[in-house]
Every structure is written in structure tokens, then in C-alpha cells.
Amino acid sequence: MLHVDLDQFIAAVEVLRNPELTGKPVVVGGDGDPDKRGVVSTASYAARERGVHSGQPLRTAKKRCPDCVFLPVDADAYNAVSDEVMTVLRDTGQPVEVLGWDEAFVGVDTEDPEAYARGLAADIKAATRLDSSVGIGENKLQAKIATGYGKPAGVFRLTFGTWFELLGDRPPDAIWGIGAKTTAKLATLGITTVRELADADPDRLAAAFGPMTGPWLVLLGRGRGDAEVDPTPYVQRSHGREVTFQQNIKDWAQVAAEVARLARQVCDEVSERSVARVVVKVRFAPFVTVTHGVPLTGTIDEAAAAALGMFTPGRPVRLLGVRAEFADGGG
Numbered sequence: 001m002l003h004v005d006l007d008q009f010i011a012a013v014e015v016l017r018n019p020e021l022t023g024k025p026v027v028v029g030g031d032g033d034p035d036k037r038g039v040v041s042t043a044s045y046a047a048r049e050r051g052v053h054s055g056q057p058l059r060t061a062k063k064r065c066p067d068c069v070f071l072p073v074d075a076d077a078y079n080a081v082s083d084e085v086m087t088v089l090r091d092t093g094q095p096v097e098v099l100g101w102d103e104a105f106v107g108v109d110t111e112d113p114e115a116y117a118r119g120l121a122a123d124i125k126a127a128t129r130l131d132s133s134v135g136i137g138e139n140k141l142q143a144k145i146a147t148g149y150g151k152p153a154g155v156f157r158l159t160f161g162t163w164f165e166l167l168g169d170r171p172p173d174a175i176w177g178i179g180a181k182t183t184a185k186l187a188t189l190g191i192t193t194v195r196e197l198a199d200a201d202p203d204r205l206a207a208a209f210g211p212m213t214g215p216w217l218v219l220l221g222r223g224r225g226d227a228e229v230d231p232t233p234y235v236q237r238s239h240g241r242e243v244t245f246q247q248n249i250k251d252w253a254q255v256a257a258e259v260a261r262l263a264r265q266v267c268d269e270v271s272e273r274s275v276a277r278v279v280v281k282v283r284f285a286p287f288v289t290v291t292h293g294v295p296l297t298g299t300i301d302e303a304a305a306a307a308l309g310m311f312t313p314g315r316p317v318r319l320l321g322v323r324a325e326f327a328d329g330g331g
Contacts, residue, residue, distance in 0.1 A: 001227060002106040002117055003135040003143035004124070006085060007152045009102035010042035012130050013081050014071055025050055025068040027061050030244075032072035034062035037244045037318065041073050045152065081128060088127050092120070095229040103147075105140055107229035117155045141225030144176045163223040168195040175220050182217070185209070197221030239273070240281075240323030241265050248285045248316035255282075255317050256308060262322040263304035270300075274327040278303035282311055283319035293325070300324060 006012065011026045025047035030038025040061050043052040050065035061068065082101040089096045089104055097105040110116045117134035124132050135146030136157035143158070145167070150156035158166060167174055172194060173183040189208060191197050198221035205214030219225075241262045249255055259280060278300055279293035292310040296303050304322050 001137050001139055001143040001229070002108055002113065002120070003137070003140070003147045004085075004089060004104050004106060004120065005133050005135070005147045005151070006102035006124075007131045007133055008042060008044050009082075009130070010073075010078055011044040011047075013078055014074075015044070016081075016129055017077070021069060025052070025065050026071065027052055027058070027065070027068045028071045028073055029058050029061070030072065032070050034058040034068075034070045036246055043068075081130070084128050085124055085130070085132075088123050089120070095231040097229045097231060098234050105143065105229050114155050114157065121153070121155070139223075139225035139227040141176055141220065142223055145174075158223075160223055164195055164198070167223075168198075169193055172197050172217075172221065177220055178217065182209075186217075194221050198223075236326070238323050238325040239266060239270050240279070240321055241269075242281070242319060242321035244283075244319045245317070248318050250316050252313040255313070255320065256305070258320050259304050259308050259322060260301055262320060263301035266322050266324050267300040270324050270326075273324070275300060275324045276327040277325040278307060279321075279323040279325065280304055280307040280311075281319070281321035281323070282308075282317055285316040285318050287318075288315075289319075296324075 010028045014026060014028060015021045023046060026044040027040055027047050028042050029040040030036060036058065038058045040052060040054050040056045040058060042054055047065055047068050050068070052061045052065050052068065058070070078101050086096065086098055086104060089106055092106065095107045099105065106120070108116055113136045117136055121132045121134055124130060131153040133147050133150040133153060134155045135143040135150055136155065137143035137146050138159050142163070146156045146158035171183055171192060172178045172186050173180055174194060185208065186197065189204070191200055197217060200218050200221065202215040202218045205217055208214060209217060243258065243262065249258070275296045277293050277295055279291055281289060281291045283289045290311065292307045294303050294306045
């Protein structure tokens with residue numbers, strides 16, 4: 001199993017478009033204005049060394065790196081380059097499972113996976129001028145984690161034989177799929193390392209996390225995971241629009257008007273899809289996010305209005321979103 005991950009993908013695409021940015025700390029997010037509300041979509045390695053990372057508010061990024069180059073998100077450009085990368089992967093004739101713009105799993109049968117991985121990275125480089133890292137594993141979990149050890153522009157293999165040597169003494173959130181909250185809860189049970197998680201009693205974790213999640217966490221601790229690549233083309237399961245306000249909205253009538261505007265925009269963009277449910281997202285100041293959804297029985301704007309009616313007005317609003325969820329994921 002190979003996991004191919006493009007290095008600093010969005011920033012790298014921007015550098016290709018403007019070679020003068022080479023080596024500079026580049027931050028991509030929002031409309032490119034770090035004095036406005038918005039979050040970092042990606043940061044170049046030079047920016048990351050200054051404490052900037054994905055998901056961080058742009059204003060925080062500017063404080064940490066005032067001399068960073070801030071650029072707006074250009075999704076069309078990233079989609080185009082991503083399509084080129086995935087074409088290279090599919091041209092191998094091997095099954096490819098796309099995870100996003102910049103990463104995919106590839107299933108291969110070879111006696112020298114390192115050589116195959118290096119050749120694949122070279123093909124991507126030749127086609128797009130972009131660097132990539134490739135993780136090798138006996139399943140998706142191992143390959144995904146291995147990629148992080150191969151960055152930047154490297155190849156790394158992780159197997160059952162090396163799992164505990166590499167990860168045994170690390171905290172559980174070193175494993176793909178385990179986050180900080182789960183790690184904190186595991187710590188209350190006396191489980192603070194991957195090795196301890198692997199040795200944990202599945203029934204004990206089932207009692208703490210649920211009958212499915214508990215035993216699954218133990219399997220993750222042992223390096224177990226899905227070993228099949230699903231080449232089924234990605235199908236969008238929902239589509240939405242959001243707006244972040246530079247000044248909080250206090251008038252609920254204005255909130256309703258903005259939700260109606262977003263709903264009409266979503267309606268126009270999903271006119272050929274079968275919509276089952278409409279969800280409205282409200283982010284109250286300072287940063288509390290609440291969502292409500294309703295089944296679609298009439299029009300999207302009517303459903304959005306009904307979902308908005310489930311909120312309690314009164315607090316200032318900094319972000320609004322409307323999302324249409326498709327009936328079958330396939331339209």
C-alpha cells in the first residue's frame with residue numbers, strides 16, 4: 001500500500017505560478033488579506049518554521065510571521081493541478097483511491113516498493129514539477145503515517161515489524177484517526193502510549209468509548225487497518241456556501257437575509273442534484289459554532305429558513321453557512 005502526498009501542495013502550486021516566491025514564507029487563505037477574518041488553508045515550510053499552520057486565523061499568522069506573503073485561495077488552479085497528479089497515478093494501471101486535492105492511496109504488487117515509490121514521485125515531478133512524499137505500509141493506516149516520516153520529498157516504509165519500534169512509546173494521537181480528545185480520555189484510563197493502547201483490554205475500552213469505537217482503538221494501536229484500495233471515483237455528498245463577516249452581525253433580520261441569499265446560491269449550484277437535507281451553520285462570536293438541519297420537503301430556501309428557526313437569536317454572528325446534503329451521494 002502506498003500513500004502519495006504532495007508536499008505543501010497549495011503553496012507549491014502558487015510558487016510554480018510565481019517563481020519569485022521560491023524559498024519565501026507563503027501563506028494561502030481567505031482572500032489573501034491577513035487583516036480580515038479567515039483561516040490559513042496552507043503554509044509553506046518556511047512559514048511553518050515561523051509558527052504558521054493550517055486552520056490558524058490569518059491574523060494570528062500575520063502576528064507570527066509579519067513578512068509572510070499572503071495569497072488568496074484559488075480552488076480552480078488547485079483542482080487543475082490535482083487532476084494532473086491523479087492522472088499520473090491512474091496511468092500506472094494500479095487501483096487509486098483519491099483522498100483529496102493532494103493525496104491518494106495506490107495499491108501495488110511489487111518486490112521493491114521503495115523503488116516503485118521513488119519512480120512514482122519522479123513521474124509526478126516530471127508531469128507537474130511538484131514534489132511528493134510516499135509512505136509505504138501493509139495497510140492504509142501504516143502508509144498514511146509513514147508519509148509523515150518521509151517528508152519532504154522522501155519515501156518511508158512502516159510495517160507490522162517496525163510499528164512498535166517507531167510508535168510504541170509515542171502518545172496515541174501519533175496514530176492517524178486518533179485525536180487530542182480521545183488521547184486525553186485514554187490518559188484517564190492510564191493509557192498514554194501506543195504500546196499501552198495495543199495491550200489494552202478491548203472490553204474495557206468498549207465500556208469507555210462504545211462497543212464499536214473501543215475495540216477499534218485497540219486495533220489502531222496494533223497497526224491494524226484497511227488493506228484494500230477503493231478506486232471508486234469520489235462523489236460529492238454535499239455542497240454548501242459560507243460567509244465570514246468582517247464585523248459581527250447583531251440584527252437577526254440581517255442574519256435571515258444572509259441565510260436566504262446563501263440558500264439561493266446553493267440552490268442554483270445544485271439544481272441537477274437530488275437534495276435530501278438542508279443544514280444551516282451559525283458561528284456566534286467569539287467562536288461558538290452551532291448547526292441545525294431539516295429534511296427537504298419544499299425548496300432549499302424554505303428548508304434553510306426552517307433550520308434557522310431552530311436557533312436562538314440574540315448573540316452576535318460572525319459566520320453563516322448553508323449546506324445541501326444529497327439524497328444518495330451520487331445525485
